[in-house]
Amino acid sequence: MDNIDIYCPKCQWEPAEDSEWMCECGHVWNTFDTGGRCPSCKKVWDHTQCIGPEGGCDQWSPHLDWYHGLEEIVRKLKEEILEDWGVEVLVPAEVGERYLDK
Numbered sequence: 844m845d846n847i848d849i850y851c852p853k854c855q856w857e858p859a860e861d862s863e864w865m866c867e868c869g870h871v872w873n874t875f876d877t878g879g880r881c882p883s884c885k886k887v888w889d890h891t892q893c894i895g896p897e898g899g900c901d902q903w904s905p906h907l908d909w910y911h912g913l914e915e916i917v918r919k920l921k922e923e924i925l926e927d928w929g930v931e932v933l934v935p936a937e938v939g940e941r942y943l944d945k
C-alpha cells in the first residue's frame with residue numbers, strides 16, 4: 844500500500860508491522876493486512892481499537908478512518924474495502940453513505 848499512511852484518527856498512533864488484534868474467534872492478526880476482516884472466521888471489524896500498550900489511546904475508531912494519504916488513492920482503497928465487506932449488509936447505512944459520498 845504505497846502512498847497510504849495508517850494511523851489512529853484520534854491520537855495518530857501508527858500500528859507496527861507486527862501489531863496484532865484479536866478476533867472474537869481467537870484468531871490474532873494485523874487487521875490492516877486484511878482491511879479489517881478476520882482471515883479465520885471472516886468477521887468484518889468495521890471499527891478498530893487503538894492499541895494502548897503499544898502507545899496508542901485504546902479508543903475505537905471506524906476502520907476506514909485509519910487510512911490517510913492522497914485523497915484519490917485513499918478513496919479507491921476504501922471503496923475496495925467496502926466492496927469486500929459487502930457494505931450494504933455489514934455497515935450501518937449512515938456509515939456506508941458517509942464513506943461512499945466522499
Ligand SMILES: [Zn+2]
Pocket residue numbers: 866867868869870881882883884885886
Ligand atoms: Zn475471527
Ligand SMILES: [Zn+2]
Pocket residue numbers: 851852853854855856893894899900901902
Ligand atoms: Zn489512538
